[in-house]
Amino acid sequence: MKLHMNKILITAATLSLVALLSGCNRNTLAPNMNGLAETYAQNDAGIAVVNDANNRMFVDDMRRATLLDKPSMLSPFPVVQD
Numbered sequence: 001m002k003l004h005m006n007k008i009l010i011t012a013a014t015l016s017l018v019a020l021l022s023g024c025n026r027n028t029l030a031p032n033m034n035g036l037a038e039t040y041a042q043n044d045a046g047i048a049v050v051n052d053a054n055n056r057m058f059v060d061d062m063r064r065a066t067l068l069d070k071p072s073m074l075s076p077f078p079v080v081q082d
Helices: 002-022 040-065
Strands: none
Touching: none
């Protein structure tokens, strides 16, 4: 029984090693496409645009949250505007 169990474990380990070393086969007709309509470079560029917009909106939100987006209206004196 123990010999049979060792043989199963060795076989499983060998198959796992072969699967690990072989990796995924990427033989596709469109190897540079990330989706149906975009290449990896176009996808990365789109993600960069979205991240840039998100970062700029975050800065705007922080300015609004800290009340730095406009002058205070609490002054009893007129405030000169540009």
